[in-house]
Amino acid sequence: MLAPTLKLRVASVDASTSLIKSFTLEAEDGALLPGFEPGAHIQVEVPAADNGVAQWRSYSLINTDPQQDTRTGVRAYRLGIRREDEGRGGSRFMHTLQTGTKLTVRSPINHFPLAAPPSVILIAGGIGITPMAAMAAELSAQNRDYTLHFSGRTRNALPFVDELQAFAGERLVVHADDESDTRLSIDALLDGAQLNQPIYVCGPAGMIDAVLAAARHRGWHECDLHYELFSEAAPQEGDTAFEIELKSSGKVLSVPADKSVLDTLLDNGVDVMYDCRAGYCGLCSTRVCSGEVHHRDTYLSDADKNAGKVMQVCVSRCNGKRLVLDL
Template sequence: MFAPTLKLRVASVEAPTSLIKSLTLEAGDGALLPGYAPGAHIQVEIPATVGGVSQWRSYSLINSDPQIDTRAGVRAYRLGIRREDEGRGGSRFMHTLQAGATLTVRAPVNHFPLAAPPSVILIAGGIGITPMAAMAAELSALERDYTLHFSGRTRDALPFVEELRAFAGERLVLHADDDSATRLSIDALLGGAQLNQPIYVCGPAGMIDAVLASARQRGWHECDLHYELFSEAAPQEGDATFEIELKNSGKVLTVPADKSVLDTLLENGVDVMYDCRAGYCGLCSTQVCGGEIDHRDTYLSEADKAAGKIMQVCVSRCKSERLVLKL
């Protein structure tokens, strides 16, 4: 079941960096908006392009004020969106918005909850700072120990630094790839941390993979590793075209090598629930009645993958010529 939809107005637009826009959204009548916990996001409806269909994009909710209890409801939602010219159009659309524009938004959901243990390592890469800001504000309000490592290509590319510094103080550590003195070293960071100290990481896939690999190599328990991928899965070399058969209707669709099963279904009017588009939230889980699945998600267990009865259609593909889906 999808979260309820809201009609919101863009109250203000700011540009903290040359590639990032920060949007504040409010109800047209000023009503209180549904509350949320740190790590939550909303989905925004992106209008259809010519010949296409409207789709939804997920954006984490920012809070940089430890004195605000966002769970009790808020007057506005704040987003941070990096423009991706090579993306699928969502960020480009969001960057065109000006104050006064209206959006259809799904109420907050959270696949990246903060357990708020005694001592936490927060690691953010680029626009991955958006959920981390809310986590850091919550930990500050609870007077819990944490460190927020914020990394980007350059110091100027890091948004929201001054407001983060205002409440995080020395717990905010900035890293810039072009500065050897501050460049993020994951090995050094985790080498100096306590084993199984909870880690929360959000940012580019490469950074997340490196953090998880380094932590696992050092013996971290999986339950202490938490992440949210801030980009959709990209096609891989060798991806091929295949067919999907919809069992309920008998309809057969072709999935191109450069397109996901999810997008193929949506473009053909098949109603499928989805959210993260990166294979970790589980919302698009779909039963498979035939064919060999190429699992690329991190949601299913190894036993579920071996059984071959369910797949995440946002990222997983087909190893055979056809998949039969229970749709």
């Protein structure tokens, strides 16, 4: 079930860095907005594609005030969005917004919840700081032990550092790739941590993969590794075209080698629920009636993948020529 929609207006726009803008959104009528927990995000409706189908983009909710209990409702939502000129257009649209612009958004949902262990390692890369800021504020409010490692190519490329420093203090460790003495070393970070100390990581896929691989190599349990991608799954070398058949109508659609099943469905006006577009939230789970699935998600269990009866259409593909989907 999709989250309810809200009508919001842009209350302010601030340039956090040369590529990142911060947006404050309020209800058009000034009403209190639904609350959220650290790690939550909203979906913003952006201009429809050529086929007229509405498009939605997910953006994490920021909080840098440990005194604010966001669960009970808030007066405004705050987003941090990096302009991606090579993306699908969502960030480019958001960066054109001005104060007073009206938006339709879906209420907060959370696929990246913060658990309650005694000591936490937070690792953020670039714009991946947005959910981590709310987590750090929550941990500070609860007087829980944590360290927030914040990495980017340069210090000037990192947003919200002053706000984070104000409440995190020495628990904030800033890493800059162009500074040899502060550059992030995942090996050094994990060598200094306790085995199975909970890790939360968000940022570019390469950084997340490196953190997870290093932790697993050291014996970390999967239940102590938590992550959220800030990029969609890209086509892989060797991907080929295939067909999908919609069981309800018998309609057959061709999925090109460089396009996902989800985008093919949306381009053809098929109403499919989705969110992360990276295979970890489970919202786009679709029943498979026949055909062999090439699973690329991290949501399904190994047993579910082996059964082959359901797939995440945002990332998974077909191992053969055709899949029949229960749509």
